[in-house]
Amino acid sequence: xxxxxxxxxxxxxxxxxxxxxxxxxxxxxxxxxxxxxxxxxxxxxxxxxxxxxxxxxxxxxxxxxxxxxxxxxxxxxxxxxxxxxxxxxxxxxxxxxxxxxxxxxxxxxxxxxxxxxxxxxxxxxxxxxxxxxxxxxxxxxxxxxxxxxxxxxxxxxxxxxxxxxxxxxxxxxxxxxxxxxxxxxxxxxxxxxxxxxxxxxxxxxxxxxxxxxxxxxxxxxxxxxxxxxxxxxxxxxxxxxxxxxxxxxx
Ligand SMILES: [Zn+2]
Numbered sequence: 201x202x203x204x205x206x207x208x209x210x211x212x213x214x215x216x217x218x219x220x221x222x223x224x225x226x227x228x229x230x231x232x233x234x235x236x237x238x239x240x241x242x243x244x245x246x247x248x249x250x251x252x253x254x255x256x257x258x259x260x261x262x263x264x265x266x267x268x269x270x271x272x273x274x275x276x277x278x279x280x281x282x283x284x285x286x287x288x289x290x291x292x293x294x295x296x297x298x299x300x301x302x303x304x305x306x307x308x309x310x311x312x313x314x315x316x317x318x319x320x321x322x323x324x325x326x327x328x329x330x331x332x333x334x335x336x337x338x339x340x341x342x343x344x345x346x347x348x349x350x351x352x353x354x355x356x357x358x359x360x361x362x363x364x365x366x367x368x369x370x371x372x373x374x375x376x377x378x379x380x381x382x383x384x385x386x387x388x389x390x391x392x393x394x395x396x397x398x399x400x401x402x403x404x405x406x407x408x409x410x411x412x413x414x415x416x417x418x419x420x421x422x423x424x425x426x427x428x429x430x431x432x433x434x435x436x437x438x439x440x441x442x443x444x445x446x447x448x449x450x
Pocket of ligand 1: 267269
């Protein structure tokens with residue numbers, strides 16, 4: 201795991217333990233509160249971060265789950281006594297699919313994993329006014345996806361809605377996904393961070409919208425790598441078949 205500063209008061213922790221992609225956990229520190237975005241794969245993966253947080257004695261630690269996928273929530277059990285924020289649907293999906301996700305991805309557990317669901321949910325959005333942190337519903341990659349906009353630094357945290365070299369589409373509603381990406385453009389973010397990719401830009405949003413339109417229209421697309429072709433095929437199958445959440449065969 202490596203960590204990097206992304207602004208004066210925020211950093212990213214990049215985990216390399218999963219085979220095909222890196223996974224990011226973000227920390228935003230303000231005067232009275234610290235926000236931790238996603239919790240990766242279990243108690244051990246959160247040890248170093250817990251160590252850092254334990255030194256911030258007078259600050260409230262708030263956890264945010266961007267969506268219900270296992271690689272973003274299994275470390276929740278390291279923060280049982282904290283506020284854990286997610287969309288209403290995220291809590292619902294996690295409750296429903298917890299066992300299944302655990303069974304199918306057991307080999308990635310780092311330390312212990314215990315079922316700890318978000319304890320503070322919302323439907324449209326919430327704003328921590330003093331901290332200038334807005335958390336809003338942004339369906340796309342999944343139906344429960346949320347994003348975080350740090351108004352102070354102009355940083356957008358997009359969860360898995362953006363990813364390079366190609367996004368995983370795990371929900372059939374392409375129109376709603378495009379609407380979310382258009383909303384991102386309106387925010388005019390200075391920096392964009394995502395669950396598996398850091399430092400994306402406006403151009404990447406435009407490219408993702410174009411990809412989604414091509415996917416929806418069944419257009420022929422030429423890809424640069426086998427990996428992209430494979431993910432695209434999976435995306436195509438998902439939106440054209442009756443399966444949902446292909447990653448987990450749910
Ligand atoms: Zn995901």
